[in-house]
Amino acid sequence: MHQPIYLTTVFRYVGEGEALFSRRGAPIKYGREEHPNALALESLVASLEGAEDALAMNSGMAAIVSTLMTLLRPGDEVVIPYEVYGTTHRALDLLASRTGVRVVRVWPSAEAIIEAVSRRTKLVFTEVMTNPTLKVIDVEEVGNALRDGPALIVDNTFTTPILLKPLSLGATAVVHSLTKYFAGHNDVIGGAVAGPADLMREVWEWRRVLGAMIQPIEAYLIMRGARTLHIRFEAVSENARAVAEFLTDHPRVKEVHYPGLSTDPYHSIARKLFMKPLYGGVVSFTLRGGAEEAKAFLRRTHLVFPGPSLGGTETLAMLPAESSAKYIPTDVRRELGIEDGLIRLSVGLEAVDDIIEDIDRALGGCC
Numbered sequence: 483m484h485q486p487i488y489l490t491t492v493f494r495y496v497g498e499g500e501a502l503f504s505r506r507g508a509p510i511k512y513g514r515e516e517h518p519n520a521l522a523l524e525s526l527v528a529s530l531e532g533a534e535d536a537l538a539m540n541s542g543m544a545a546i547v548s549t550l551m552t553l554l555r556p557g558d559e560v561v562i563p564y565e566v567y568g569t570t571h572r573a574l575d576l577l578a579s580r581t582g583v584r585v586v587r588v589w590p591s592a593e594a595i596i597e598a599v600s601r602r603t604k605l606v607f608t609e610v611m612t613n614p615t616l617k618v619i620d621v622e623e624v625g626n627a628l629r630d631g632p633a634l635i636v637d638n639t640f641t642t643p644i645l646l647k648p649l650s651l652g653a654t655a656v657v658h659s660l661t662k663y664f665a666g667h668n669d670v671i672g673g674a675v676a677g678p679a680d681l682m683r684e685v686w687e688w689r690r691v692l693g694a695m696i697q698p699i700e701a702y703l704i705m706r707g708a709r710t711l712h713i714r715f716e717a718v719s720e721n722a723r724a725v726a727e728f729l730t731d732h733p734r735v736k737e738v739h740y741p742g743l744s745t746d747p748y749h750s751i752a753r754k755l756f757m758k759p760l761y762g763g764v765v766s767f768t769l770r771g772g773a774e775e776a777k778a779f780l781r782r783t784h785l786v787f788p789g790p791s792l793g794g795t796e797t798l799a800m801l802p803a804e805s806s807a808k809y810i811p812t813d814v815r816r817e818l819g820i821e822d823g824l825i826r827l828s829v830g831l832e833a834v835d836d837i838i839e840d841i842d843r844a845l846g847g848c849c
């Protein structure tokens with residue numbers, strides 16, 4: 483049943499043994515440290531990821547930074563693919579400039595990651611489906627190669643535990659932007675990290691000192707969204723596949739990236755890696771007309787909403803070269819296929835014919 487929202491910052495606390503709620507034996511007394519709504523969400527994320535424990539935070543970035551702060555020490559080396567969420571790269575750059583952490587950036591593939599790992603490497607951070615060109619990284623291969631080696635942190639935001647449970651593949655911890663598929667309605671920001679209990683205890687300290695705790699209403703909304711995660715993920719995956727197929731045949735479109743297409747170079751690895759033949763709601767495509775044409779497309783759509791984020795009920799479109807991929811050096815960006823005319827769609831739950839009609843009209847130049 484629905485859990486009440488505990489809109490309180492304090493919980494009755496007289497002393498040890500007399501608390502109203504406790505978490506693994508410790509009293510719950512102050513909302514920045516613990517509260518029942520966070521606890522419920524943490525149990526859910528931990529059970530979906532097959533983790534001993536999880537911590538809910540007020541954003542995906544809070545979960546990522548708290549985990550990096552826990553694991554990294556001055557002088558450590560981090561290996562990370564170029565094509566990972568831009569703000570994660572920014573976080574590493576800020577950490578590097580203050581701690582001497584060395585960041586080694588590589589092509590987004592299991593082979594390139596494994597090859598870059600050296601004796602100095604303390605941590606490998608990767609996503610599974612890269613953003614925006616949806617290259618699929620075989621994290622099982624990475625997990626096998628790194629066993630007894632550096633920590634492996636996997637951002638499972640794009641794939642969700644429906645497709646993949648990174649901890650079972652050798653990851654040390656898994657991080658999420660719960661803002662996306664978990665919450666699913668573009669109305670709440672939140673994040674989580676899941677992993678072994680001893681590591682989560684250390685990350686807990688960072689959450690506490692950073693004040694990165696999720697708020698009760700946000701935790702409740704994410705729990706509500708998570709109830710429909712499976713059916714929403716399936717439905718947006720089906721819509722996205724239909725949109726990708728439509729785009730593939732469109733004369734104004736130069737290239738389509740979607741691992742659900744049998745012609746996509748990452749289809750076979752995705753089929754092997756994912757637990758279900760679903761590939762999520764994100765599709766990206768390059769327009770022959772370049773950046774100007776792509777911007778005009780965003781101005782012309784009616785149903786498709788121009789804006790960042792993904793994994794919600796509404797179809798969204800954005801230009802990665804002007805936002806999330808800006809930090810990638812221009813030559814590497816080109817090599818990755820992130821051209822100025824690349825549009826990233828997060829396909830939503832609207833009737834697929836309506837989505838396609840809107841895209842078709844906007845591509846045709848009509849208002």
Ligand SMILES: Cc1ncc(COP(=O)(O)O)c(C=O)c1O
Pocket residue numbers: 541542543544567609613637639640658659660661671672673791
């Ligand atoms: C893959 C991925 N990880 C992490 C984040 C950060 O999450 P949040 O915006 O909830 O802080 C994002 C946000 O877009 C993302 O796409």
